Amino acid sequence: MTENKKLNIGLIGFGVVGEGIYNVLQQTPTLNATIKKICIKHASKKRNAPQELFTTNVESLLDDDSINVIVELIDDADAAYKIVTTALRNKKHVVSANKKMIAAHLQELLMLQKENEVSLLYEAAVCGSIPVIRNLEEYYDNDLLNSFSGIVNGSTNFILTKMKEEGLSYENALKQAQQLGFAESNPALDVEGKDAVNKLTIVLQHAYGITTKPETIVHKGITQLHRSDTKYAAEKNYNIKLVANARRIDDDKIVAFVLPTFVESKNQLYHIRNEFNGVLIGSKLADEQFLYGKGAGRYPTSSAVLSDIAALRYDYKYEYKKTKSNAHKYQLSNDFLLKIFVSFNQDAEINVSFFDSIEDRYFNKNRNHLVGFISLNNLQKADWFNDETVSVIAFDGDDNKISTNTFLHETILN
Numbered sequence: 565m566t567e568n569k570k571l572n573i574g575l576i577g578f579g580v581v582g583e584g585i586y587n588v589l590q591q592t593p594t595l596n597a598t599i600k601k602i603c604i605k606h607a608s609k610k611r612n613a614p615q616e617l618f619t620t621n622v623e624s625l626l627d628d629d630s631i632n633v634i635v636e637l638i639d640d641a642d643a644a645y646k647i648v649t650t651a652l653r654n655k656k657h658v659v660s661a662n663k664k665m666i667a668a669h670l671q672e673l674l675m676l677q678k679e680n681e682v683s684l685l686y687e688a689a690v691c692g693s694i695p696v697i698r699n700l701e702e703y704y705d706n707d708l709l710n711s712f713s714g715i716v717n718g719s720t721n722f723i724l725t726k727m728k729e730e731g732l733s734y735e736n737a738l739k740q741a742q743q744l745g746f747a748e749s750n751p752a753l754d755v756e757g758k759d760a761v762n763k764l765t766i767v768l769q770h771a772y773g774i775t776t777k778p779e780t781i782v783h784k785g786i787t788q789l790h791r792s793d794t795k796y797a798a799e800k801n802y803n804i805k806l807v808a809n810a811r812r813i814d815d816d817k818i819v820a821f822v823l824p825t826f827v828e829s830k831n832q833l834y835h836i837r838n839e840f841n842g843v844l845i846g847s848k849l850a851d852e853q854f855l856y857g858k859g860a861g862r863y864p865t866s867s868a869v870l871s872d873i874a875a876l877r878y879d880y881k882y883e884y885k886k887t888k889s890n891a892h893k894y895q896l897s898n899d900f901l902l903k904i905f906v907s908f909n910q911d912a913e914i915n916v917s918f919f920d921s922i923e924d925r926y927f928n929k930n931r932n933h934l935v936g937f938i939s940l941n942n943l944q945k946a947d948w949f950n951d952e953t954v955s956v957i958a959f960d961g962d963d964n965k966i967s968t969n970t971f972l973h974e975t976i977l978n
């Protein structure tokens with residue numbers, strides 16, 4: 565495509581983001597991008613756009629030779645997979661925001677782009693309006709990336725903020741998030757940490773060239789957090805945040821996990837409130853940098869989709885340079901010692917043999933807790949890790965900047 569090439573868009577989905585991008589494109593005539601047809605699911609819904617644009621027949625867009633760009637903005641990951649793969653095979657460029665679909669099929673999507681010499685862009689899939697992917701892909705290409713840590717899910721951050729600042733229970737904070745439109749009516753993807761781990765999977769591809777599946781990454785959401793955890797955090801002046809992490813722990817090893825985390829006030833993530841997102845990037849030369857903004861919502865998300873559409877005018881493609889590079893071949897590793905806090909009810913059994921060491925034990929008739937060091941390998945194996953009555957919270961800060969498990973502590977318990 566040349567600079568003046570006209571973009572004829574087939575838009576699929578006319579919901580929060582789809583209608584947003586439709587409105588934005590009407591106001592950006594200089595882009596030379598026109599929406600030729602819009603595919604939706606329910607024909608009878610009233611739409612704020614001319615009726616003749618709409619169809620429920622997706623093939624009529626995918627088979628239309630005059631459409632050279634498909635913008636996929638639907639809420640069904642399985643249908644999106646079929647649409648996006650067909651569009652790429654039909655040699656159309658694609659813009660998508662569907663993190664679940666992209667994270668689940670990254671390897672195949674990379675291959676299809678290459679085989680068909682077309683571009684698939686998905687900036688909106690990670691942190692909505694914050695330019696994370698293109699930054700990791702292009703800007704941090706040469707400078708060695710030491711770490712990525714971020715609040716990448718707005719719904720959970722909203723809930724955690726309300727629990728801390730207004731003393732709401734998890735259930736009430738969730739209800740408020742749903743009423744204000746920050747959480748889905750079925751919030752499982754968000755609160756169980758799945759959405760964050762989908763985003764981290766995409767980040768690993770662009771930060772380190774690692775192609776992996778979300779289910780291989782250790783993760784836990786916020787559903788099991790207990791009032792006593794919030795109290796403990798307040799006493800120590802921590803904020804609890806759901807943090808997605810990727811860190812270089814060796815010349816060729818990357819550790820990745822998503823866990824509720826006690827964040828210290830000197831960390832920028834501590835100060836991110838409500839539905840906002842933020843990402844800290846640690847690099848060898850530039851030290852630490854911080855990106856902050858809106859991770860969701862009609863127009864913030866549309867801004868990232870618009871940026872991808874605009875990039876197609878100059879033939880922009882993710883080159884996946886780090887995936888192809890021989891200079892650094894990174895692998896995921898769970899050989900990493902993490903300091904964690906585990907809280908549990910009287911009747912729960914916590915097998916402490918999974919720990920390398922225990923620093924603190926607290927027993928109380930309402931709730932018990934342990935603080936100790938555990939390898940990510942063992943955390944993943946521990947039966948209590950997936951127990952919904954057990955809280956597992958990582959510690960941020962200097963404790964976990966130690967990158968190998970060669971050091972160790974006083975008590976090894978069995």
Ligand SMILES: NC(=O)c1ccc[n+]([C@@H]2O[C@H](COP(=O)([O-])OP(=O)(O)OC[C@H]3O[C@@H](n4cnc5c(N)ncnc54)[C@H](OP(=O)(O)O)[C@@H]3O)[C@@H](O)[C@H]2O)c1
Binds near residue numbers: 576582605689861
């Ligand atoms: N909302 C955000 O802030 C945000 C932020 C970042 C990323 N995203 C991602 O953006 C995508 C869209 O989200 P959204 O919030 O805009 O969703 P939404 O408001 O629920 O809208 C979904 C749209 O998709 C249409 N649709 C569903 N299945 C379809 C199918 N099989 N064929 C054609 N159309 C279909 C629906 O049609 P009807 O109108 O006929 O029902 C609706 O117009 C998702 O992947 C989401 O994860 C959203």
